Amino acid sequence: MDNILELQQISKTFPKSHFTLDKLSFSLPYGAILGFVGENGAGKTTTIGCILNTVKKDSGTIKLFGKEMLDSDTDIRNKIGVVYDGENFPGFWTAKQLSQVMEGIYAQWDKALFQKYLEDFRLPITQKIKDYSRGMTMKLATAVALSHHPQLLILDEATSGLDPIMRDEMLDVFLEFMQEESHSILLSSHITSDLEKVTDYITFIHNGKLIMTVSKNDLVYNYAVMRCKESQFIALDPCDIIAYRKRDFQIDVLVSNGKEAQRKYKNIVIDHVSVDEIMLLLVKGEHV
Amino acid sequence: MKGLLKNNFFAVCSNAKVFSLFMLILGFFVVAVISQPLLIGYVLLSMIGFSINAITSIKKEYISKWGKYKLTLPIKRADIIKSHFISQLMWLLVGAIFAGLSIGLSWVLHGCPFDNGIDTISIFALGISISLFTGAFFFPLFYLGGEERSDVFLIISLLCGSGIALIIISLLNFYLAPGVSTILLGAAILLICSLLVFALSFPLTVDIYNKKEY
Numbered sequence: 001m002d003n004i005l006e007l008q009q010i011s012k013t014f015p016k017s018h019f020t021l022d023k024l025s026f027s028l029p030y031g032a033i034l035g036f037v038g039e040n041g042a043g044k045t046t047t048i049g050c051i052l053n054t055v056k057k058d059s060g061t062i063k064l065f066g067k068e069m070l071d072s073d074t075d076i077r078n079k080i081g082v083v084y085d086g087e088n089f090p091g092f093w094t095a096k097q098l099s100q101v102m103e104g105i106y107a108q109w110d111k112a113l114f115q116k117y118l119e120d121f122r123l124p125i126t127q128k129i130k131d132y133s134r135g136m137t138m139k140l141a142t143a144v145a146l147s148h149h150p151q152l153l154i155l156d157e158a159t160s161g162l163d164p165i166m167r168d169e170m171l172d173v174f175l176e177f178m179q180e181e182s183h184s185i186l187l188s189s190h191i192t193s194d195l196e197k198v199t200d201y202i203t204f205i206h207n208g209k210l211i212m213t214v215s216k217n218d219l220v221y222n223y224a225v226m227r228c229k230e231s232q233f234i235a236l237d238p239c240d241i242i243a244y245r246k247r248d249f250q251i252d253v254l255v256s257n258g259k260e261a262q263r264k265y266k267n268i269v270i271d272h273v274s275v276d277e278i279m280l281l282l283v284k285g286e287h288v
Numbered sequence: 289m290k291g292l293l294k295n296n297f298f299a300v301c302s303n304a305k306v307f308s309l310f311m312l313i314l315g316f317f318v319v320a321v322i323s324q325p326l327l328i329g330y331v332l333l334s335m336i337g338f339s340i341n342a343i344t345s346i347k348k349e350y351i352s353k354w355g356k357y358k359l360t361l362p363i364k365r366a367d368i369i370k371s372h373f374i375s376q377l378m379w380l381l382v383g384a385i386f387a388g389l390s391i392g393l394s395w396v397l398h399g400c401p402f403d404n405g406i407d408t409i410s411i412f413a414l415g416i417s418i419s420l421f422t423g424a425f426f427f428p429l430f431y432l433g434g435e436e437r438s439d440v441f442l443i444i445s446l447l448c449g450s451g452i453a454l455i456i457i458s459l460l461n462f463y464l465a466p467g468v469s470t471i472l473l474g475a476a477i478l479l480i481c482s483l484l485v486f487a488l489s490f491p492l493t494v495d496i497y498n499k500k501e502y
Contacts, residue, residue: 054359054502071498074362082360087352090299097298104291105361154360 003027003063004152004184005034010050010060021046021208023060028152028201031181033174035195035216036188037275038205039283044188047205048156051186052082064152078107081145085157088141091130095123095140099147106148117143135166142173153177153185159194167191171198192275196220202275204282211282212242224258225277227251227269236265238288245285254281292363292371293378299345300379307341308386315390319397327394327401328411331387335415336422336446338383342376343426344442350435356502366494369427373490376423380416387415406471413475414453417482421449424482424489431496456481 005028012021021043028034038044049055051062053069061068069076089098095118103109118125121139129137138158145153153174159167175198177183189195195202195216202219204211214223228236233244233251240261242254254273255261262270273281311334318330349355358368391408394401402408425445430438460474 049501052360054356056499056501071365074364077360077362080360082357084353084357088354088357090348090352090354092302092348093298097294101291101295101298104289104294105363106291107362 006063008061011058026203032200033185035199035202042205043208079151081150081153083141083155083158095125114147156188224270225273226253241288243281243285296375319393332415334386335383338379339419342379347435347438409475413478417453417478418449420482420486424486427493
């Protein structure tokens with residue numbers, strides 16, 4: 001399968017904060033949504049910065065539409081829509097002024113489509129952006145990101161801080177965007193329930209390191225957590241353990257194949273696992 | 289480029305409206321009162337004031353994530369810088385129009401407002417050169433030092449701009465004998481120097497901006 005976005009061995013160090021993005025590699029196929037998960041400060045925004053060239057990577061290659069994007073590759077950026085968390089646009093603008101600016105920047109800016117999104121999202125066109133609520137600003141940013149007919153959406157915490165109803169609305173918009181087979185979304189978030197709803201793949205990072213990339217189906221149908229007693233844990237084959245975490249009276253063990261583990265360890269309780277729980281086990285748990 | 293210029297225009301617009309109104313009222317007063325120093329002050333203030341309005345609008349972009357968002361748009365970093373330089377020139381032109389109208393009106397109503405008509409050129413050259421020097425210093429400093437220090441960079445740039453213009457004038461007065469041709473030559477040297485520094489500031493600013501991370 002072709003990839004719309006491909007990262008290979010991306011490294012970036014910030015000497016002042018001692019943070020390092022360490023040889024990160026993952027890819028996003030055409031027609032897929034990739035959830036990008038990690039705790040605050042894990043390196044999600046830095047990675048997105050490297051993809052969009054707002055941050056200069058130290059090493060590695062990033063290919064967008066099969067090509068490394070340089071500052072001069074404006075044609076590639078014409079095919080990308082971006083939404084950052086919070087205020088994306090100057091507060092003293094109105095949506096109308098924003099459209100006028102974008103019209104002069106994007107080759108394929110669709111004024112009518114933008115107007116439609118504003119109506120659908122119930123955003124007043126002449127009101128200053130600073131008077132919008134947080135939800136409204138995020139909707140506006142989404143409208144802008146979609147109104148130049150992009151192929152790839154890069155959403156950095158685009159749903160954080162929104163109430164569940166608004167988040168659901170936004171997710172519906174993203175799913176509608178995915179009706180085209182050539183479209184893809186990179187969705188960075190720490191709201192794991194959103195990722196469970198819409199993504200095809202989930203990439204976990206922690207402390208600037210890639211932990212794993214897994215398809216959501218694999219995660220839902222195969223990944224599981226075993227609730228072991230100390231004695232049961234000692235008897236486990238280390239090869240079966242991805243991560244484990246000691247709790248008060250039990251040890252939770254993450255395994256990649258729940259059905260096989262059920263066959264192998266008959267007396268152990270095995271539960272389906274949520275993205276939240278996987279993240280906790282991968283980040284806070286220990287590895288064999 | 290069109291979108292970037294619109295972006296810069298919207299950023300300056302609200303401040304420029306207030307400043308225009310202020311300059312209009314002040315302009316009526318300056319024209320009504322026959323005072324050479326007041327008119328010189330008005331001419332310099334309108335050109336430098338409008339330029340500074342344009343220059344300082346950059347920092348507004350960093351209150352939101354717009355400064356970072358812009359880099360994700362299909363525009364080159366060099367074009368973003370170019371748009372700021374062009375915007376400054378455009379607002380300088382607006383200032384020059386205000387200044388020209390006040391001098392013109394004063395001339396029509398009271399006759400030549402200066403000792404010599406040719407002095408008008410010198411005053412215009414001084415206003416333009418201070419504005420250009422200020423922009424030339426401010427833009428690279430802004431991207432080098434960051435938006436949180438923009439106010440102090442503006443003060444430094446304005447002082448340096450005014451200082452250099454005055455040093456050039458002092459040197460010209462020292463070495464050249466007084467006369468009409470000297471005034472014209474002085475104005476030309478002042479304009480050429482400031483334009484040269486302004487032009488050289490562009491690649492320097494682009495170079496600094498190309499290395500910036502957001």
